[in-house]
Amino acid sequence: MKPGIELADKRVLVVGLARTGVATALFCSARGARVTASEESPEEKVREAAETLRKVGVTLELGGHQRDTFLEQDLIIPSPGVPFDSAHLVAARAHGVTVWSEIELAWRFLRGKLVAITGSNGKTTTTALTGHILESAGTPTLVGGNIGTPLIALVEQSSDTTVAVAEMSSFQLEAIDRFHPEVGVLLNLTPDHLDRHPSLEAYAAAKARIFENQDEHDAAVLNADDPASTPLAPSRPHVYWTSRTKRVAAGAFLLDGQIVFRHDGTETPLLRRDAIPLRGEHNVENVLAASAAAFLAGAAPEQIESGVRSFAGVEHRLEFVAEVRGVSFYNDSKATNVDATLKAIDAFAGGLLLILGGKDKGSDYTLLADALRQRVKQVLLIGAATGKIATQLKGVVPLERAETIDCAVRIAFDRAKDGDTVLLAPACASFDQFQNYEHRGRVFKQLVRQIAQESAAGGVKRAS
16 A cells, blocks of 8 residues: 555645646645745746646745745755755755655555656656657556656546656755555666766666665566666566677576576567667667566566557657758757767767757766767767867867857758768856757757758859
């Protein structure tokens, strides 16, 4: 039995009025809680959210957080963008106030099974693919979490027969209490969000909490090829591994061009490697994890293969945009850290003009050097991290400070030769110039479409 919570007449504070905060405030209000929503931004920046919440009687605190408001609550739900160690949250916990992430509250009301997926890279693709496989197999499936629809917004649609597949961020997992997925997946672990977490160890510990409350009836899936993840394998649930390079004791692995699932010594073929429509070896890892999660959630091998074959990919993840006069454009705006950018570069044989930059997250860009030398002809730098990246990669390949994405796209197209690829894989967050990585990706695609239209009309000529 899940631990319950009665929200009626509880004083609940929701911190942050982005998508998750609004969904959480509406959920708690509908269950009779006395909800206050606190937001740093002034009303003109959150007007739509404010109007929605006022209509259901939520008290609003806009333009800054008041310490006393935090101390007067029974429960506080901070949005993922609110640091768990912020002064007001620390004070509230010291005062005895319960502070949970939205996924903890949602899980207590969610019915059916939960497949929770985390990792530094590949979360969104793996989550979407797992959901697609299960949905294609006829399983009543809900997909959300950090991928778009907050988990708490899926509660009303859940039933005893549904499987919810949810992407989980470290920000969400660091504030759980009893959160307990039936299947937990940790894809990989590389340095990320070190502008938010005090150390790589703290970041890893937050990710590992996905397994914290699992027991012997549950399944934990980890990447045997990722040395940073393997020490985080839990002791209580059944552990299943994924590997592109070797046979595993239990789990999904690649053998002679076939993905196979091994359990209790029995090996079950799931699909051929050449059935995977996604580009890049990192996506083979994502397919291994999604196949394992779907198999553990009840999908049959033929359903897994069919689901993988029909999966169209996810927007902003190595997304093909267009080919214009022999130059291909790919949008990987979701590559918000160095490891993701390395994986994106590795998906191409060479001839790349790479757009890098944005808001730095404490990354070491020197790790890109070898890959750049091998496959990248030129780097176009944008955003606030331009100076740091230029310093760390000086002399590796030609670098040009384009500053903005529109300049970068134009310069890249002008410098590209037939057969080259312009790749947006920034290795940075987007918040210096964009609302989020989706906004950045949409702007990139629109710029490419403009070039395509101008080129078709004879208005754009490349220097080559």
